[in-house]
Amino acid sequence: MEWILSLFYPRRCPLCDAVLGPDALDGVFCRDCAGEAARLSHNPPRLPGTEHSFYALAGAASPLYYTDVVRRAVLRCKLYGRPWYAREFADLIAVRIFGAQPAVPGRRPVFHNETGLPLYHLIVPVPPRHRTLAPRMPRAMARRLGVVLHLPVQEALTITRTLKEQKTLDLAQRLQNTRGAYAVRPGTDLTGKRVLLVDDLITSGATASACAQALLAAGAAEVFAVSAAVTEDLPRAKEKQRP
Ligand SMILES: [Zn+2]
Structure with missing residues (x-):
């Protein structure tokens, strides 16, 4: 099925829209973009707690x-008509964070969980900031990650009130804006569950932490967050290599 679909909708490099060949970096970026993709990669992918607020994560x-x-x-993925890039970002998370083997054309990344124990019990996408907004990128990424990592996806979270746009807020305002803003859907039992939370972006960590707090309150044992990209200052060496 994946292979047939790829004939009609070939996978494309999310940085330049070129059709991906077998030489794609991590199965996601074309060769022309490999340099920039490497420069802008967060290595190691684990985010420093000193730069973000991860109180419940x-x-x-x-x-x-x-x-x-x-x-x-x-x-482009979120707003300008390229929703399918969510798949590439999810695959990149599977490869870089969970050690899956990169996809070859027409296939998905291959993930073997060698421990035999579940990494996480379920994947939960971060809901949109406003009830009327279509939950786009986090949901699409969560679904793809669920397929690749063989984990169930549950849209367990809702917002309790409309949130202000976070972009212009500082950390204290973001924490204030998101406090108590998320709740678990009634009837959801997360007792003892380890949850992988998926969002498009992590900036201060306020949103992910507020979501984690709601999940923990519903009984979750642990919440770990992943995102396509993170807002952090580029290390100086990477800054210097800017083309
Ligand atoms: Zn490219």
């Missing part, structure tokens, strides 16, 4: 810095 990880071509790719 066990931790968080993201494969890319949210700047330059990555920022444009995320915005």
